Amino acid sequence: MGLREAKMERTRRFIAESAFDLFVAQGYDDTTIEQIAAAAEVGTRTLYRYYATKEALVVSFVQNGLDAAMEAFLAQPDEAPLPEALHAVIGSVEQTIGANSARLLALYEIFDKTTGLRAGLADLCWSWRRRLAQEILRREGGTGDVLFAALTAASTMNVIEVVVQTWTSDGGRADVADITRETLELLHTKTIPFPAAG
Amino acid sequence: MGLREAKMERTRRFIAESAFDLFVAQGYDDTTIEQIAAAAEVGTRTLYRYYATKEALVVSFVQNGLDAAMEAFLAQPDEAPLPEALHAVIGSVEQTIGANSARLLALYEIFDKTTGLRAGLADLCWSWRRRLAQEILRREGGTGDVLFAALTAASTMNVIEVVVQTWTSDGGRADVADITRETLELLHTKTIPFPAAG
DNA sequence: TGCCACATGACAGCCACTGCCACATGACAC
DNA sequence: GTGTCATGTGGCAGTGGCTGTCATGTGGCA
Numbered sequence: 001m002g003l004r005e006a007k008m009e010r011t012r013r014f015i016a017e018s019a020f021d022l023f024v025a026q027g028y029d030d031t032t033i034e035q036i037a038a039a040a041e042v043g044t045r046t047l048y049r050y051y052a053t054k055e056a057l058v059v060s061f062v063q064n065g066l067d068a069a070m071e072a073f074l075a076q077p078d079e080a081p082l083p084e085a086l087h088a089v090i091g092s093v094e095q096t097i098g099a100n101s102a103r104l105l106a107l108y109e110i111f112d113k114t115t116g117l118r119a120g121l122a123d124l125c126w127s128w129r130r131r132l133a134q135e136i137l138r139r140e141g142g143t144g145d146v147l148f149a150a151l152t153a154a155s156t157m158n159v160i161e162v163v164v165q166t167w168t169s170d171g172g173r174a175d176v177a178d179i180t181r182e183t184l185e186l187l188h189t190k191t192i193p194f195p196a197a198g
Numbered sequence: 199m200g201l202r203e204a205k206m207e208r209t210r211r212f213i214a215e216s217a218f219d220l221f222v223a224q225g226y227d228d229t230t231i232e233q234i235a236a237a238a239e240v241g242t243r244t245l246y247r248y249y250a251t252k253e254a255l256v257v258s259f260v261q262n263g264l265d266a267a268m269e270a271f272l273a274q275p276d277e278a279p280l281p282e283a284l285h286a287v288i289g290s291v292e293q294t295i296g297a298n299s300a301r302l303l304a305l306y307e308i309f310d311k312t313t314g315l316r317a318g319l320a321d322l323c324w325s326w327r328r329r330l331a332q333e334i335l336r337r338e339g340g341t342g343d344v345l346f347a348a349l350t351a352a353s354t355m356n357v358i359e360v361v362v363q364t365w366t367s368d369g370g371r372a373d374v375a376d377i378t379r380e381t382l383e384l385l386h387t388k389t390i391p392f393p394a395a396g
Numbered sequence: 397t398g399c400c401a402c403a404t405g406a407c408a409g410c411c412a413c414t415g416c417c418a419c420a421t422g423a424c425a426c
Numbered sequence: 427g428t429g430t431c432a433t434g435t436g437g438c439a440g441t442g443g444c445t446g447t448c449a450t451g452t453g454g455c456a
Contacts, residue, residue, distance in 0.1 A: 045445090087394065177396065198285075202422050230410090404451075406448090415438105418437090421432105422431105424432100425431100
């Protein structure tokens with residue numbers, strides 16, 4: 001990697017960090033792009049070359065975690081049983097939470113206080129879920145049914161949501177491993193009451 | 199209902215219609231609020247009193263359909279079995295599709311061409327799903343587990359998504375009843391491969 | 397060292413959205 | 427009908443997110 005790319009990567013990270021700090025300190029809505037750019041020591045035009053929207057500055061942190069989870073899934077060989085591959089996803093999430101607990105708590109506080117950010121988060125989860133469904137379909141040989149893949153992906157996303165939600169609402173005190181274990185156990189004890197076909 | 203409220207309701211509808219027509223004719227991004235306000239014969243300031251954001255002008259149509267579906271669920275007595283209540287939701291969606299086929303197709307074309315609208319739609323589905331999970335939890339006496347409610351709501355939302363997706367991607371030619379029947383049948387033939395608890 | 401590609405940042409401008417205020421118009425009492 | 431009040435309406439100025447464009451500066455490479 002050349003000196004140029006390295007500097008850009010550093011700048012990219014610094015911008016996100018600066019934005020994050022400002023959001024925590026004075027809230028998302030009350031922070032302007034100009035302030036972030038000033039704190040990150042770049043022009044506003046440059047900032048927009050790194051992050052397309054203000055929302056992206058917040059969402060990028062969650063995106064990084066979800067990207068890692070997707071990579072963990074793709075790292076599993078296609079021959080491995082699907083539940084095992086999905087377990088790798090959950091494992092990646094556990095690891096992400098463990099490695100960024102403080103930041104995650106602050107992050108979810110920002111999301112909580114800023115209703116306008118919910119859409120961006122929902123969209124991110126939606127895209128990720130869609131992507132996972134595609135990959136599941138590919139693993140199954142491309143001949144599997146779409147609904148099965150969609151439901152499986154949705155369930156996985158749901159586990160992640162519930163785990164993160166439980167963990168954060170507890171203030172991050174509980175052990176993530178305990179929460180996921182309990183959540184996954186619940187998954188096996190209950191069945192979804194699907195409505196009957198007309 | 200007084201003369202005043204009636205006029206406001208008419209205005210409200212007329213604004214959404216005008217916006218919809220413009221979006222179809224020249225695209226979402228290329229339509230300004232001023233144009234919509236002019237077409238609806240109101241001031242821009244007034245328009246914002248009816249719809250908080252430009253996005254809301256599009257999303258409101260989907261929202262109406264989801265609202266009806268939620269009402270159909272709530273109309274079921276608490277004593278009715280859950281699958282039956284959920285079936286009422288699907289039924290409501292079927293009905294909505296049948297009664298607004300032309301508009302729905304145009305609507306989803308707008309969503310397709312405008313990537314920026316995806317977030318609003320995802321957020322809407324997210325809120326609805328969350329609400330449904332709450333109501334399921336309430337039906338079960340409030341003592342049920344959160345994950346079960348969340349998964350059930352997610353599955354229901356998934357069925358709706360898949361049905362609508364299948365129907366629209368077919369150009370609205372197929373019979374909605376056939377699609378839902380096949381979708382619900384699939385739900386019973388496959389089980390989700392939940393990962394094992396750690 | 398000179399050239400090129402490209403990252404940067406300043407400036408002007410668009411447009412979604414908001415606060416504020418004057419005005420008009422239903423609703424209601426008399 | 428008429429006065430009065432509550433409330434819907436719309437204009438105007440302003441904020442801030444975001445974009446196109448262009449001159450400038452800097453790393454990369456011959």
